[in-house]
Amino acid sequence: MTIPLNDPTAAAAPHPDAVQADPMQADGLRLDGLHKELGGRTIVDDLSLHVAAGELVCLLGPSGCGKTTTLRMIAGFLEPDRGAVVVSGRDVTHLPPERRPSAMVFQNYALWPHMTVAKNVAFPLKLAKRPRSEVNERVDRVLQLVNLLHHKDSRPGRISGGEQQRTALARALVQEPAVLLLDEPLSNLDAKLRVRVREDIREIQQRLGITTVMVTHDQDEAMAMSDRVAVMNDGRIEQVSAPRELYSNPRTEFVASFVGSVNKVPGRLTPSTLSADDGLTSAVRPESVRLDADGGRPARVTRVTPHGHFTEVRVSLDEGVDLVSYVTGAAPEVDDRVGVELGEVWYFREGERVE
Amino acid sequence: MASPPLLLVAAFTGFPIVLAVAYSLGHTGGLNQTTALIAQHQHITDEWWGTLGAYREVLTNPRFRRDLGVTVMVTVVSTSIVLVLALIIALYLRLTGGWAAKLLTVLAIVPQFIPVVIASWSVLMFYAPDGFLRSVFAQAGLEGPTFGYTVSGVVIAQVWCSLPFAVLMCASGVQAVPDALIDAARDAGAGLVRTTFSVILPMAFVPIVIAATFTGIGIIGSFTVPYFTGPNAPTMLGVDMANYFTAYNMPQQSIVMAVVVFGAASLIALAYIWANFRSSKEAGA
Numbered sequence: 001m002t003i004p005l006n007d008p009t010a011a012a013a014p015h016p017d018a019v020q021a022d023p024m025q026a027d028g029l030r031l032d033g034l035h036k037e038l039g040g041r042t043i044v045d046d047l048s049l050h051v052a053a054g055e056l057v058c059l060l061g062p063s064g065c066g067k068t069t070t071l072r073m074i075a076g077f078l079e080p081d082r083g084a085v086v087v088s089g090r091d092v093t094h095l096p097p098e099r100r101p102s103a104m105v106f107q108n109y110a111l112w113p114h115m116t117v118a119k120n121v122a123f124p125l126k127l128a129k130r131p132r133s134e135v136n137e138r139v140d141r142v143l144q145l146v147n148l149l150h151h152k153d154s155r156p157g158r159i160s161g162g163e164q165q166r167t168a169l170a171r172a173l174v175q176e177p178a179v180l181l182l183d184e185p186l187s188n189l190d191a192k193l194r195v196r197v198r199e200d201i202r203e204i205q206q207r208l209g210i211t212t213v214m215v216t217h218d219q220d221e222a223m224a225m226s227d228r229v230a231v232m233n234d235g236r237i238e239q240v241s242a243p244r245e246l247y248s249n250p251r252t253e254f255v256a257s258f259v260g261s262v263n264k265v266p267g268r269l270t271p272s273t274l275s276a277d278d279g280l281t282s283a284v285r286p287e288s289v290r291l292d293a294d295g296g297r298p299a300r301v302t303r304v305t306p307h308g309h310f311t312e313v314r315v316s317l318d319e320g321v322d323l324v325s326y327v328t329g330a331a332p333e334v335d336d337r338v339g340v341e342l343g344e345v346w347y348f349r350e351g352e353r354v355e
Numbered sequence: 356m357a358s359p360p361l362l363l364v365a366a367f368t369g370f371p372i373v374l375a376v377a378y379s380l381g382h383t384g385g386l387n388q389t390t391a392l393i394a395q396h397q398h399i400t401d402e403w404w405g406t407l408g409a410y411r412e413v414l415t416n417p418r419f420r421r422d423l424g425v426t427v428m429v430t431v432v433s434t435s436i437v438l439v440l441a442l443i444i445a446l447y448l449r450l451t452g453g454w455a456a457k458l459l460t461v462l463a464i465v466p467q468f469i470p471v472v473i474a475s476w477s478v479l480m481f482y483a484p485d486g487f488l489r490s491v492f493a494q495a496g497l498e499g500p501t502f503g504y505t506v507s508g509v510v511i512a513q514v515w516c517s518l519p520f521a522v523l524m525c526a527s528g529v530q531a532v533p534d535a536l537i538d539a540a541r542d543a544g545a546g547l548v549r550t551t552f553s554v555i556l557p558m559a560f561v562p563i564v565i566a567a568t569f570t571g572i573g574i575i576g577s578f579t580v581p582y583f584t585g586p587n588a589p590t591m592l593g594v595d596m597a598n599y600f601t602a603y604n605m606p607q608q609s610i611v612m613a614v615v616v617f618g619a620a621s622l623i624a625l626a627y628i629w630a631n632f633r634s635s636k637e638a639g640a
Contacts, residue, residue, distance in 0.1 A: 077538055097541040110539035114557045124543035171543065175636070 027053035027088055028211045029074065029179050034083035036069055043069045045235035051179075054209040056202070057240070058222040061232035062258070067215045068183060070232070074213060075101045075181050088178050098127075103177035107184045108169040111156035117167050118143070118152040124175045131202050140316070142174040145204065162193045169201065173208070180205070182214035186221060187217045219259050223247070231255045253348040256283050263289065263323045272297070274319050281348045288343030289325035291315065291332065296339030299323075301332045315340060376635045379610040380405025395604045411610040418588070423615065425589040426507060433513035437570050438563070440514070441521035445529040445559075447549060460526060467519035475583035476511040479482040479503050482584075509585040513574050520573075528562025529555055564630035571623045576616055592616050 029051040036044040044066040051057045059067040072078045074085055076097035084093045092100050098228065098233040103124070111120050125135040143149045146166040151159050165185065172180055185201065186194045202225045205212050216222050222229045223243040230240040231254070238252045250256035257264065262283045268275050269282035290296075291313060302322070311331035315332055315338060316322050323340065332338055347355040373384055381400030383391035391397060398408030413419050444463050448456040466474060481487045483503030492499030502508040532555050540550040556563070580595035585591065592612050599609035 075538075075542060077541075095544075097538070098544045102542070104539070104542045106539055107537045108533075108535055110533070110535035112539070112554055112558070114535060114560075123540075123545075127544040127549065171539075175543070274401055 004157070028055065029213065030084075031070070031074070032084040032086065034070065034073055034080045034085070034144040036066075036073060036078060037078050038069070044073070044080070044236055047177075047232075047235070047237055049230055049237060049240065051211055051213060053088075055213050055214040055227045056205055056214065056225060058229045059213065059215045059232055060217070060219060060222040060229050060259075062217060065232040066235040067217075067232050071104075071181055071183055071213060071215045074179065075102055075104050101178035102181055103172035103175045103179075104183060105165075105168045105172050105185045107187060109164045109188075111167055111171075113156055113166055116153050116155055117148060117159070120156065121171045121174050124171065128175075130312055138174055142170045145173065146170045146200075147188040161189055162197055165189060165197055166200075167253040169204070173204070173210075178211065180210045180212040182212065185214065186216070186218070192335070194221070202226065223259075229259075231258060233258070250346070251353050253281060253283065253351045253353075256346060256353075261286055261324070263325075265321055267269075269342070269345055270345065270347070274317075274321060279349055280354070283346045283348060284323070284342055284344070286312070286324045286326040288345075289323050290316075290341045290343065291325050291327060292339040292341055294302055294339060298339040299338055299340045300339060301336045302333050304331055304334055306331070375610050376614065377405070379381055379409055379607055379614060381408060381607075389607055393604065394606050397607050409607045409611050413608050413615075419592075419595070419612065421589050422592055422595050426575060426591045426593075426616070427619070428627065429506065429509055429513060429581070429591060430571055433510050433517065433574050434567055434571045436510070436514050437517045437521045438525075440518060441525040441561070441566060442520050442529075442556075445525040448556065449529045450547065450551075460522060463522040464519045466515055467523075471516050471579045472583070474516055475512050475580050478508065478515060479584045482508050482511065503584065504586045506585060506589065509581045509591065512580045512584045513577065514597055516580060517570045517573060521570050522570075524562045524566035525559065528559035528566075531562075532558045560604070561630050561634040564626060568623050568627040569632075572620045575620055575623070 029049075031047060031049045034040075034044050034047045047066075047070060048120040048319065049057070059070060061067045069078060073080050076092070076095060076099075084091055086092070087101055090101075092102075111117075112123070117222055121142060122135050122139045125138060130138075140149065140152075143152060146168060146169055148163060148166050151163055151167075156164055159167070165188075169185070178304065182201070186198055189197055198221055213298065214225065223246075226243055228240055228242055229246050231238045233254045237248065239246060239255045241249070241251075241304065245257065246259055253264075256262045262285055265274070265282045265284075266280075267282065268280055269284065275313075297317055297319075299315040299317045300312060302316050305312040305314075309328070311327045313327050314322060315325060315327045317340060327339070345355060378387040378390065381398045382405055383397060383399050389623050391399075398406050398412070400406040441463075444456075444459055448460050469477075479486070480503075482501065483489075486501075486503055489499035489501060502511055536554055536558065537550055540554045541547075545553060576593055577591065578597060581591035582594050582597070585594070592615070596609045596612050596616075599605045600610065606636075
């Protein structure tokens, strides 16, 4: 598959709905029952995922959940014990990384320090034995795309972290891969730059329509960049959903607490009552806990933490339950009496959503 | 302002060098007087700057020329073999990392713990005309090769003695190449051979040059190995220097040879300085 890097009309950004409409199409990337054990421990457990052509899917999860192992199996650095990796309908499970149609952007960028920016980017093309004129042209075009043409002859040690990041991206894009793999691509950038670079990456990815899998432990990043997010825990995918859906409709207790924050209360918490219910956990987002001076359930404010654009207020209901609420605008003081009204409450049993 | 270490080097190394060079130029007075008193076949100068008589004599001596050739040849061949072996072991360890690779690395370092004089003797005994190798061959009714008292024997012993340091240097240099850079090369489409030559070896360039220069300088000035394992003639200049100094009582000629060896070693040292300069430039310093 070739992607014309400089022709936005030929590779228009796919419509997100269109991407999800037909997830079983042959294009893109399919993981079928991937299983990997390392040192006697199961790292990835029977994992299946379909990434449609042109879609960006994030693997999101805490450290040690198996997301990087999954990515390395897609890239070919690890061979799965069971299962298959299928790219554009072709089974690549047993191919070494150099023969796979995927390109990876590494966490520390992994630029070769003895080569200039242009040589780093040209290396994959030279390996593919492309004619010199084509190499030069494609390198220039991709460096222009990531806005790095002026650093063409610099060595990686002399450019900033953000520029190194873009060089690594250019080196992956120049291969016109069928699948682009991003391993925590933003984790080494400072907060401001991170927001800008993630917008850049997303924009380029959509413009070129490259099937992309990204690994991150940063939920903001995952939410902001992805068409869909696959939340991983303990080697399994807990839920694959569009970012909004993931937040507003979590299917497991893990997803509810990993993506955003949540108040968890043992028993059945309803907008007006709290009753014992063995094994049931109630969960409510802080923004669904509304404080009202006039009505609702009586409570006392126990802690107030300002966060700038909102204030985190901890209240203690008179039934003896502590809840966190996010308040925008004027916040109450500690020891104030307030009324609490609850919005949507989710119920989980053994980690699974029951209502 | 000269720092104390610099003064120490100047007093205990620099000054004797100046004295020796002056003696080689025919200045037999002053602090060189005692040596000159008993030395034979000296070239003594009348000019204020000295005479090149001793140099002319040594440099036109066919025996010296032949031994210089042997010295350079043994140095180049042994250093090349050592480097190739060290890199093979280092790369094997880096790319497979199994127990066999680790065992090989440990074995390669063992000679470091055996004194050179013992090692040389062992190599000689192993390859001597009546040595182990030929005895084993003879048991099978075969004629084994003889390397004892040959230049080949010298090369074998030099490789044996120099390998540990080169393996340590190369292995640490190659190990220091981060996994991600190797993965990135493979991801870009490079097989193992291409990854080795385009990424691993260039990145380990400085340690490899250090290993090569130190090995080369060690071999070019060696005495024990060629003295034990080599033939009487041709031999390496280290042995010649000792012979001229003690056996023939011709210290002036011996010093001339030392100056020549020192010059050759300086050329090797230039490669070392260049490599370090290049690496600091690369790092953006």
